[in-house]
Amino acid sequence: MSSIPDDLRYSKDHEWVRMEDEFNGVCGITDHAQEMLTDIVFVELPQVDMEVGVREQVAVVESVKAVSDVYSPVSGRIIGVNTQLEESPELINDDPYGKGWIFKIEVKHPKELEDLMDAAAYSEYVESGA
Amino acid sequence: MTKRTPLYENHRELQAKFVDFAGWELPVMYTGIVEEHNATRKAAALFDVSHMGELMIRGRGAVALLARLLPTRLDKLGPGKTMYSMFCNDRGGVIDDLFVYMKGPEDYMLVVNAATKEGDCSWIRDHMVTGAELIDMSDEIAKIDLQGPASPIIAERVLGDPSVREMKRFAFGTFGFQGHEILVSRTGYTGETGYEMYVPGDVASGLWNELLAGGQGEGIKPAGLGARDTLRLEACYSLYGHELSTDISPVESGLSWVISSDESYIGREVLTGQLAQGAPREHVVFELEGRGIPREGYIIRRGGQEIGTVTSGTFSPTFQKGIGMGLVARGTATVGDAIEVVIRDKPAVARVARRPLYQFGGQRKQ
Numbered sequence: 001m002s003s004i005p006d007d008l009r010y011s012k013d014h015e016w017v018r019m020e021d022e023f024n025g026v027c028g029i030t031d032h033a034q035e036m037l038t039d040i041v042f043v044e045l046p047q048v049d050m051e052v053g054v055r056e057q058v059a060v061v062e063s064v065k066a067v068s069d070v071y072s073p074v075s076g077r078i079i080g081v082n083t084q085l086e087e088s089p090e091l092i093n094d095d096p097y098g099k100g101w102i103f104k105i106e107v108k109h110p111k112e113l114e115d116l117m118d119a120a121a122y123s124e125y126v127e128s129g130a
Numbered sequence: 131m132t133k134r135t136p137l138y139e140n141h142r143e144l145q146a147k148f149v150d151f152a153g154w155e156l157p158v159m160y161t162g163i164v165e166e167h168n169a170t171r172k173a174a175a176l177f178d179v180s181h182m183g184e185l186m187i188r189g190r191g192a193v194a195l196l197a198r199l200l201p202t203r204l205d206k207l208g209p210g211k212t213m214y215s216m217f218c219n220d221r222g223g224v225i226d227d228l229f230v231y232m233k234g235p236e237d238y239m240l241v242v243n244a245a246t247k248e249g250d251c252s253w254i255r256d257h258m259v260t261g262a263e264l265i266d267m268s269d270e271i272a273k274i275d276l277q278g279p280a281s282p283i284i285a286e287r288v289l290g291d292p293s294v295r296e297m298k299r300f301a302f303g304t305f306g307f308q309g310h311e312i313l314v315s316r317t318g319y320t321g322e323t324g325y326e327m328y329v330p331g332d333v334a335s336g337l338w339n340e341l342l343a344g345g346q347g348e349g350i351k352p353a354g355l356g357a358r359d360t361l362r363l364e365a366c367y368s369l370y371g372h373e374l375s376t377d378i379s380p381v382e383s384g385l386s387w388v389i390s391s392d393e394s395y396i397g398r399e400v401l402t403g404q405l406a407q408g409a410p411r412e413h414v415v416f417e418l419e420g421r422g423i424p425r426e427g428y429i430i431r432r433g434g435q436e437i438g439t440v441t442s443g444t445f446s447p448t449f450q451k452g453i454g455m456g457l458v459a460r461g462t463a464t465v466g467d468a469i470e471v472v473i474r475d476k477p478a479v480a481r482v483a484r485r486p487l488y489q490f491g492g493q494r495k496q
Binding site for chain 1: 421422425445
């Protein structure tokens with residue numbers, strides 16, 4: 001069973017967002033997503049200052065076998081990226097909710113967070129085989 | 131309806147992740163591709179490749195039939211020897227690549243790809259000669275590959291026969307296992323020393339478990355198709371449907387050495403013509419200089435000009451960088467040249483390298 005922390009919001013594409021204050025969030029991919037990918041060996045990060053829409057592709061995560069797009073769970077402006085992932089992409093496997101964060105976003109419409117799943121709903125979503 | 135091998139339950143117990151491959155439900159990995167890859171390079175790994183086809187060609191017409199179908203000299207073979215070859219069409223395209231096992235002067239086994247097996251059978255029947263017969267034994271035979279430097283000691287322990295350690299590369303023989311006869315060849319698809327074992331379906335599970343138990347001290351691991359692909363790519367072995375197809379000739383895929391027969395085999399005119407004059411395209415092996423992973427279908431450029439495409443690419447666990455093989459217009463890139471692989475619209479610099487990247491049983495070729 002993969003880990004699903006209670007304090008995060010989750011997207012159907014298996015991204016998470018942790019709000020640090022009302023407008024600033026940190027995003028990454030979930031433990032379930034990294035388990036499905038396994039052995040992450042390459043991460044392509046978004047440009048800082050880029051404006052993104054909901055479910056817009058912002059990053060790419062590659063395992064040995066597969067290329068996987070990462071989407072932004074909310075709309076806003078990218079205000080930071082985890083450059084450590086360029087040298088150590090495996091941080092996503094080791095610590096998907098901590099050192100494996102991918103980007104920080106200034107959220108444009110905090111109301112969009114309500115459209116994301118809480119831990120209980122995401123857990124159900126994962127178990128349903130999505 | 132996907133097919134399952136006789137080892138399906140063994141894989142489930144080992145918590146394999148499955149993938150649909152050529153209509154078969156096969157393990158893509160157990161614990162992780164990199165871990166399984168490294169186990170094969172440093173110790174040993176076990177692969178279930180029972181999906182592959184085993185076609186028996188028998189009778190006094192067997193040699194005449196094979197001489198018509200294969201571009202490779204048959205006198206390279208002898209009883210107990212195997213060789214790599216392929217079926218080509220009259221345009222020089224490849225219908226399938228395969229291993230030929232000579233059991234006796236009138237008794238041969240062809241090991242073929244799962245996805246192409248039915249087409250192979252039709253092709254053989256279409257060119258059948260008097261006195262030869264084709265028997266498809268694929269449903270009766272399971273195939274287990276034991277690969278890695280510790281393979282000889284594990285094989286000896288499990289088969290209880292020291293002669294298995296002494297076998298030469300591309301040799302095969304029969305060995306006893308729990309009262310059954312199994313065929314074992316010193317061959318493989320990983321770039322490491324090892325064996326391919328052909329066993330009756332109902333014996334497969336017992337042999338699989340014995341090999342895993344027998345190799346525990348050496349650190350044996352079950353390995354899936356994911357590691358099989360990264361291993362064969364480092365060793366620069368072709369995979370049908372990628373480096374070889376009905377649209378790609380053996381000359382174009384860098385396998386000209388299979389064209390050696392003096393018989394009137396199918397495709398001879400085109401193939402010998404390409405040997406003499408060159409083919410429109412040629413095969414390259416390359417390594418990325420920076421970050422990034424080449425994937426099948428990516429465009430290859432040189433000096434901004436498109437010259438070809440990537441046929442297979444991956445992240446190499448051994449060399450810790452992106453590696454790949456590709457098909458480019460003849461004369462556009464040679465060993466040592468810088469090329470660009472276009473990854474998501476951005477060119478990444480790669481260096482054309484000597485084949486193979488990973489030399490058999492050892493290290494990188496310098």
